[in-house]
Amino acid sequence: MPTYKLIYFALRGRAEVARLMFHQAGIEFEDERISGDAWHKYKPETPFGQLPTLSIDGQVIGQSQAINTYVAEITGLNGETPMEKARVVMVVESVSEIFQKLAAVHYEKDEAKKAELYKATFEKAIPEYFCRMEKILSDGGGSKYFAGSKVTRADITFFTLFDTLRQAKIGEGREWFEKGATPCPKLEQLVFDVEKEPNIRAWLEKRPESSF
Numbered sequence: 001m002p003t004y005k006l007i008y009f010a011l012r013g014r015a016e017v018a019r020l021m022f023h024q025a026g027i028e029f030e031d032e033r034i035s036g037d038a039w040h041k042y043k044p045e046t047p048f049g050q051l052p053t054l055s056i057d058g059q060v061i062g063q064s065q066a067i068n069t070y071v072a073e074i075t076g077l078n079g080e081t082p083m084e085k086a087r088v089v090m091v092v093e094s095v096s097e098i099f100q101k102l103a104a105v106h107y108e109k110d111e112a113k114k115a116e117l118y119k120a121t122f123e124k125a126i127p128e129y130f131c132r133m134e135k136i137l138s139d140g141g142g143s144k145y146f147a148g149s150k151v152t153r154a155d156i157t158f159f160t161l162f163d164t165l166r167q168a169k170i171g172e173g174r175e176w177f178e179k180g181a182t183p184c185p186k187l188e189q190l191v192f193d194v195e196k197e198p199n200i201r202a203w204l205e206k207r208p209e210s211s212f
């Protein structure tokens with residue numbers, strides 16, 4: 001079995017999907033959280049000057065989606081058929097788009113613009129994405145998962161988004177992140193099913209706290 005080392009900051013951020021997949025599959029990996037001088041020293045050695053990186057027996061890859069693809073393949077969580085793999089990417093891309101919108105709200109300095117972006121994101125964009133994703137779940141041939149009949153990277157990726165939204169509980173609209181109030185029952189069920197996976201649950205119970 002190769003030696004895996006995932007390096008990221010002390011956050012869930014762009015590393016949590018990979019961590020969750022490793023845990024779901026029960027594959028050992030080193031979960032290094034770096035900061036300060038250690039990061040400045042390591043930065044020039046990374047492929048793009050950024051984290052996360054994953055090293056596999058010392059060979060380093062960068063870019064979180066490349067890492068997630070690699071980890072999904074070795075953990076058997078990337079879908080089995082070409083259609084399942086395509087559905088995984090469809091969900092991953094959509095969740096990335098939503099995270100980009102959340103980041104735009106978070107980093108906007110102008111208060112008026114921030115309020116506008118906030119409204120557009122939480123009252124329009126996210127509900128629309130959620131309705132579309134609910135429909136994708138309904139089109140899954142009777143499966144309760146996004147791709148095939150078992151948990152994949154797609155479900156875990158959506159879970160990390162929901163988890164972030166639920167934890168942030170930002171302003172109006174928060175009620176759809178709370179159990180019982182979302183207008184997307186299949187998505188809601190999916191989140192609870194992912195959370196109930198024993199290895200995922202064990203990780204959620206012990207993982208370090210972080211704001212995102």
Ligand SMILES: N[C@@H](CCC(=O)N[C@@H](CS)C(=O)NCC(=O)O)C(=O)O
Nearest residue numbers: 013014049050051052062063064065
């Ligand atoms: N496209 C890259 C973006 C990576 C990225 O933005 N990493 C940030 C943390 S989330 C980072 O390394 N920031 C520190 C820096 O750039 O010095 C990915 O998905 O991995």
